[in-house]
Amino acid sequence: MANVKIRDLRKSFGSVGVVHGVDLDIEDGEFVVFVGPSGCGKTTLLRMIAGLDDITDGTVEIGGTVVNDVAPSRRGVAMVFQTYALYPHMTVYKNMAFGLKQAKTPKDEIDRLVRAAAEVLQITDYLDRSPKNLSGGQRQRVAIGRAIVRAPEVFLFDEPLSNLDAALRVQTRIEIARLHERLGTTMIYVTHDQVEAMTLADRIVVLRDGQIEQVGVPMALYERPQNMFVAQFIGSPKMNFFRNSDIDAGSRARFNHETTLGVRPEHLRICDQEPALVSGRLELIEQFGEYALAYLITDEGTEFTVKLDLPPFDYVGKRMSFDTSIQLMHTFDTKTGERIRQQGIQRG
């Protein structure tokens, strides 16, 4: 087991910079999720830790050793790829044994390790099958098994669930969480799905354009996003933003035009009394069973979403008003997008 230290890590392909100076400390045994939109550099960052991409500048330290010039197999890391990347011409057993065989591990030791890992992942019955005769979920487990047998100090996951269907994704997500519980190994997990990030991570690293936007425990990112990007990226459906002019005339919330107000859809509630915080015309309702999403538009043309327990079908096309408590309001500098302290709002 090992910690990972990243110092001013940079990567450019030719003249195009992809990662622009990332600093990060990952504790021993921690589950860290890199999340961000596609092209944000999260996979490149992971590949630099793995040793699959060269480091342009900066250092990666695993367990106290700088590994910039250490071969991938000697960094004590194992990786699970998005496409599983199983060896199609080998059986499941051979797939899992391959790395050990390369390391010249004795045969009976290989057998013991492979069977132990297969037991953990419940793939013992498939050991003699070839990957093409397995389902997506089974293949994913073999890929994880191949990583486990090498007893790495750090596990790297590159969007491991994105090729699975929705139901299997949830199931495998839980299995990965259990695996972390059981092994206690440091894990670094890349995803573009904020739900995976929220549910799996000890800490989330939000990346954009090759830079870290915010690092924190999931609830800290949800409750106190550092900027508008993180505010919209974490949480589903994404946070609503209102300008000063969107706010109802009589509202108690007052802020100047240089400030943007953010309220999560689940924190707005229907308000019958005047003045409310914000009003809009109800355009569309999406019914999810246990809740419904209402899509509205303010007089100023700002779209916003509200999460409600009961779908207000009677109100489609009509005006509705909403309010929230001051603790659930977020304020951001409109120009820079950075969070500003809530003193920006005055209650009248």
Add this chain to the structure above:
Amino acid sequence: MNDTQRALWSERAAITAAWVAGILMFFPIFWMALTSFKTELEAIAVPPTIIFDPTLENFSLIQERTDYTGFAWNSIITSVGGTALAMAIAVPAAYAMAFFPGRRTKDVLLWMLSTKMLPAVGVLMPIYLISQKLGLLDTRIVLVVIYAMINLPIVIWLLFTYFREIPKEILEASRMDGTSTFNEIVEIVIPLSWGGVASTALLSIVLLWNEAFWSINLTSSDAGTLTALVASFSSPEGLFWSKLSAVSTAACAPIVVLGWFCQKQLVQGLTFGAVK
């Protein structure tokens, strides 16, 4: 005519065209094989005789007058040896270009192929003289080396296209597993593109088996291949059609049989990736 009928007719037309092309290509071989069982008189008869008493006389004559097995053995050694040498050089070359391409990789590939545009006779003199100086004239070694060189561009090119089909992640996974470059090629790359590698080797053997220019010019009795044997039948003794046909049939029979057995591999390899 409705759409279904039109589709049916165009299908029939395509099938007919394929048969015509196939027969046109096969006919000379068929005629050669047929002539080899005729007497010399029947062979030059006009109009040609289709029904005749087949004789094996020509074949026994070849075996008596010449050392057919010796030439055949030379053909096997030079074509297989040349292919093996070419593969030994081409596999690492294609691996490097497919998985670690540089900015000029495409140019290098094109340049390699462009060497095939050079007429062989253009370099006959220097190669002949070098072989002579090295004492390699009429040896199998010189043919193996030359054969490997002349097939190298096409072998590299084919292997490159097959290797490129291998998903990069699989090689990265093997690198994470700690394979050496050699093991990566032997245990991952070659097994994964086995169809392509095998068909490339087969194609190379076929091309070298039929190669005549270099074997006629650089060898005679000791290292002569079957193509040199066929050539020797055509010129000095005048044209004896049935004997020439017999020696040609005997020369191409082994490779036809090999091709027949490897048909599935060949077709699979040459259309590899085309339907994915």
